[in-house]
Amino acid sequence: xxxxxxPSRAIGWGIAGYGWVARDYAxxxxxxxxxxxxxxxxxxxxxxxxxxxxxxxxxxxxxxAPLLADPxxxxxxxxxxxxxxxxxxxxxxxxGKAVLCEKPMAATLEDAEAMAAAVARAGILYGTAFDQxxxxxxxxxxxAIAAGLIGTPTVIRIAYACWLGPDWSVTGEGDxxxxxxxxAGGGALMDLAPHGLDLCAFxxxxxxxxxxxxxxxxxxxxxxxxxxxxxxxxxxxxxVQLHVAxxxxxxxxxxxxxVLGSAGQLVAENTMGQEPGGLVTHTDASGASRPLPVADMxxxxxxxxxxxxARALSTGDRETFSAARxxxxxxxxxxxxxxxxxxx
Ligand SMILES: NC(=O)c1ccc[n+]([C@@H]2O[C@H](COP(=O)([O-])OP(=O)(O)OC[C@H]3O[C@@H](n4cnc5c(N)ncnc54)[C@H](O)[C@@H]3O)[C@@H](O)[C@H]2O)c1
Numbered sequence: 001x002x003x004x005x006x007p008s009r010a011i012g013w014g015i016a017g018y019g020w021v022a023r024d025y026a027x028x029x030x031x032x033x034x035x036x037x038x039x040x041x042x043x044x045x046x047x048x049x050x051x052x053x054x055x056x057x058x059x060x061x062x063x064x065a066p067l068l069a070d071p072x073x074x075x076x077x078x079x080x081x082x083x084x085x086x087x088x089x090x091x092x093x094x095x096g097k098a099v100l101c102e103k104p105m106a107a108t109l110e111d112a113e114a115m116a117a118a119v120a121r122a123g124i125l126y127g128t129a130f131d132q133x134x135x136x137x138x139x140x141x142x143x144a145i146a147a148g149l150i151g152t153p154t155v156i157r158i159a160y161a162c163w164l165g166p167d168w169s170v171t172g173e174g175d176x177x178x179x180x181x182x183x184a185g186g187g188a189l190m191d192l193a194p195h196g197l198d199l200c201a202f203x204x205x206x207x208x209x210x211x212x213x214x215x216x217x218x219x220x221x222x223x224x225x226x227x228x229x230x231x232x233x234x235x236x237x238x239x240v241q242l243h244v245a246x247x248x249x250x251x252x253x254x255x256x257x258x259v260l261g262s263a264g265q266l267v268a269e270n271t272m273g274q275e276p277g278g279l280v281t282h283t284d285a286s287g288a289s290r291p292l293p294v295a296d297m298x299x300x301x302x303x304x305x306x307x308x309x310a311r312a313l314s315t316g317d318r319e320t321f322s323a324a325r326x327x328x329x330x331x332x333x334x335x336x337x338x339x340x341x342x343x344x
Contacts, residue, residue: 011310012038014073014097016064016088017080018047020170021102025274026077026129027054029302035310039067046173064088068095075313077129078102081177082185086111093122100309102129103194104333105326107185112330116323125313127321128329130198134304137271137280140294141259142203144266149282151263153204155239158196159256160272161248164188166222178246179222186337187224189215192244193336195272197232197329200240203259207328208232208240213336215343219247225343230336266292276300 013030015022018040030037039059040051051060059066067073068091075098078088085106092099099119105128106112119126132138145153168176177183184190193213201207211232215225227245234240248254255278257268263285271278276299280292312320337343 009310009314010034010036011074011313012036012072013306014039014041014067014070014076015051016041016067016076016078017084017102018042018051019079019173021274022077022079023047023050023054023171025131025300025302026079026306027051029300029306030077032300032303033306033310035306036072038072039070041067044173047171050171064091068092068097073097075100075125075309081183082107082190083111083183086115089115089126090118093118093124093126096122096124098125098309098313100127100129100305100321103198104128104185104190105194105330107183107190109330109334112327116327119323125309125318125321126323126326127309127312128194128198128323128326129305130195130202130326131274131301131305132195132199132272133202134308135271135276135278135301136296136299136304137268137278137292137294138199138202140292141266141268141280142205144282144292145203145259145261146205149264150259150261150266151285153238153259153261155241155260156200156203157256157258157260158199158240158242158272159254160192160196161188161227161243161245161254162192163248163250164220164226164246166220179220179224181224184224186333187215187217187222187226187228188244188246189213189225189228189230189336190333191246193228193230193242194329194333196230196242196244197240197332198326199257199272200232200234201325201329204234204236204238206234206236206238207325208332209235211332211336212339215337215340228336232332274302
């Protein structure tokens with residue numbers, strides 16, 4: 001049985017922030033993993049109504065305190081706008097609840113440092129919700145790279161882009177906090193590059209250590225970057241190259257992940273994102289191409305993530321999810337912005 005499908009103890013979840021990602025991906029994934037949604041907290045009445053419709057029997061409130069006091073809640077999934085991650089995670093840590101917090105870890109490096117410190121003080125399990133680590137295609141690529149299928153990996157190239165106009169909203173509730181520097185902490189770079197940087201570390205088994213970036217505000221009429229190009233290097237010398245954007249029409253090809261090595265190449269198309277599926281092609285050094293076999297390609301990265309978190313909670317594993325690793329990614333994002341003359 002592939003790792004991602006191993007059974008996990010049926011834990012009880014609290015959800016802080018029942019907007020787009022919680023409603024459409026994380027809450028269904030909790031149920032698909034065989035777990036339960038016990039308590040939901042959101043200040044917006046329409047979000048609470050949606051939670052009541054989807055989770056009969058769950059306590060639904062506008063305040064975090066009852067969720068923290070609920071003994072049936074083993075872990076809390078935090079999916080508020082970025083600037084509110086810190087307060088929620090600190091409160092969960094103080095209450096001794098395990099936390100799976102959406103990416104980016106926080107809107108600022110200062111917040112992320114405070115969160116990592118709170119988590120360490122409390123000794124709780126903390127993970128940033130990098131669901132793309134749990135996509136079956138990415139797990140198969142990691143295993144193939146580790147087994148030497150493409151020789152020495154030399155470079156990862158990622159294109160991960162979408163269209164995010166000034167009034168963008170999936171749920172139709174609230175304004176577009178992603179276009180607000182204070183609440184989002186940045187634009188396309190802050191929102192989309194964390195996935196790519198974390199995925200590079202996952203695929204290669206070593207973190208990106210050095211980073212540089214140039215951002216643009218070219219198409220969208222808001223105050224955060226609508227595109228960015230990043231280059232980086234891992235401790236072992238592999239290069240990474242990312243293009244992230246909010247200014248790319250969704251109908252264009254815009255989700256591509258390539259890993260080039262000294263003896264071959266892996267190309268994943270349409271695997272990055274919230275959904276299962278996509279295609280991975282292996283090309284060997286002679287130029288012959290074939291699909292990379294991927295076990296359980298149709299299973300949801302979010303459901304596998306929830307199952308993995310429950311297993312880590314049961315076993316005491318502190319490597320599959322790691323606040324220290326996620327804080328390192330926040331340092332990279334901070335350095336990427338700080339090094340761009342356009343952002344000084
Ligand atoms: N992993 C992914 O692929 C992915 C996809 C989308 C969003 N995200 C991340 O998830 C988070 C939420 O994004 P979204 O698109 O769902 O946003 P959203 O605006 O749709 O939802 C956020 C929800 O948080 C609620 N909220 C606001 N203040 C709150 C508080 N103090 N306590 C509890 N709830 C509060 C809002 O009312 C809203 O319902 C962000 O950090 C985002 O970066 C991750």
